[in-house]
Amino acid sequence: MDQKEKRLIKKVKKGDQQAFAELVDRYKNSVFAICFRMVGNTQEAEDLSQEAFIRAYNHIDQYDHERKFSTWLFRIATNLSIDFLRRRKTSVSLDAVVPGTEGLSLNTILPDNGELPDEQMVRRENEEMVQSEIKKLPEKYRSAVVLKYIEDLSLKEISDIMDIPVGTVKTRIHRGREMLRKNMTAGGGGQA
Amino acid sequence: MSCASKKYLSLMNKVLDQEATEQEERILYEHLANCVECRAHFDELKYSTDLLCRLAHPQLPAGFTKSVLAQLPPEKRHAIRRWGSRHPVLAAMAICAVPMSLVIVGARRQTMQSRDKNGYVLVKVSGDQT
Numbered sequence: 001m002d003q004k005e006k007r008l009i010k011k012v013k014k015g016d017q018q019a020f021a022e023l024v025d026r027y028k029n030s031v032f033a034i035c036f037r038m039v040g041n042t043q044e045a046e047d048l049s050q051e052a053f054i055r056a057y058n059h060i061d062q063y064d065h066e067r068k069f070s071t072w073l074f075r076i077a078t079n080l081s082i083d084f085l086r087r088r089k090t091s092v093s094l095d096a097v098v099p100g101t102e103g104l105s106l107n108t109i110l111p112d113n114g115e116l117p118d119e120q121m122v123r124r125e126n127e128e129m130v131q132s133e134i135k136k137l138p139e140k141y142r143s144a145v146v147l148k149y150i151e152d153l154s155l156k157e158i159s160d161i162m163d164i165p166v167g168t169v170k171t172r173i174h175r176g177r178e179m180l181r182k183n184m185t186a187g188g189g190g191q192a
Numbered sequence: 193m194s195c196a197s198k199k200y201l202s203l204m205n206k207v208l209d210q211e212a213t214e215q216e217e218r219i220l221y222e223h224l225a226n227c228v229e230c231r232a233h234f235d236e237l238k239y240s241t242d243l244l245c246r247l248a249h250p251q252l253p254a255g256f257t258k259s260v261l262a263q264l265p266p267e268k269r270h271a272i273r274r275w276g277s278r279h280p281v282l283a284a285m286a287i288c289a290v291p292m293s294l295v296i297v298g299a300r301r302q303t304m305q306s307r308d309k310n311g312y313v314l315v316k317v318s319g320d321q322t
């Protein structure tokens with residue numbers, strides 16, 4: 001962790017909210033990406049991301065400065081997402097998503113790369129297909145896979161975030177990867 | 193996969209986790225060159241993880257940081273302590289205000305907790321009053 005970040009955290013511990021704003025700017029996109037890939041809905045992911053940062057601020061005294069700040073923050077975000085998924089499971093009918101609305105919200109958050117409309121459509125379809133496959137993973141595989149392939153974190157970092165041994169992280173990633181393979185290449189075609 | 197042993201599957205995982213030794217990698221690739229099944233399996237694994245890696249990074253609305261800040265509790269315990277040591281008389285006078293602020297902080301905490309239990313979409317604590 002760099003010196004600037006250490007200074008920022010010291011200030012936050014003294015109640016400096018501007019310093020906290022800098023930390024939010026640093027990590028908001030990563031936190032949002034974790035929450036979004038975990039819950040699959042942009043609005044909920046945004047709410048969860050806000051909640052994660054508010055918790056981090058309120059519990060900054062519990063942050064151990066010997067460890068990476070991002071590890072601690074991503075752990076809050078991951079746990080909040082998992083809690084959310086568990087709660088949603090018990091109230092599915094209330095939260096049932098209207099078909100099509102997720103695609104719309106996904107469209108609004110995709111960066112504009114100046115692609116042709118055809119390319120955009122293909123990419124969007126791909127995005128939706130992959131996202132729906134991620135959603136099918138049991139949450140403990142899903143979090144490991146998201147941290148590995150969306151955040152590009154090392155197995156050690158993932159083990160710190162999820163508070164499980166590296167061996168368990170590997171098992172979860174292997175199983176998650178195998179499930180994705182089976183579902184994404186169903187019928188043996190390969191090109192979904 | 194009907195290829196005789198699970199040995200190659202675990203080698204694939206090692207290679208994909210970037211934890212295989214050079215020798216293990218060579219053993220796997222030599223096998224893949226001769227085994228259609230394992231080759232297909234490995235290609236499929238790589239195909240699906242490549243798709244994950246290529247996902248776009250979603251973007252948050254511009255006002256995100258501001259709205260996080262607006263929801264932080266106004267409390268500044270340390271700031272008060274620092275100020276108190278510089279202005280002992282005023283601090284003593286301010287002591288009667290402490291119970292009040294504790295009540296306020298406590299109320300804030302409660303709002304947050306009820307948010308936790310009831311879901312995130314219900315209430316947004318508005319920070320505008322401060």
Ligand SMILES: [Zn+2]
Binds near residue numbers: 195196223227230
């Ligand atoms: Zn084989």
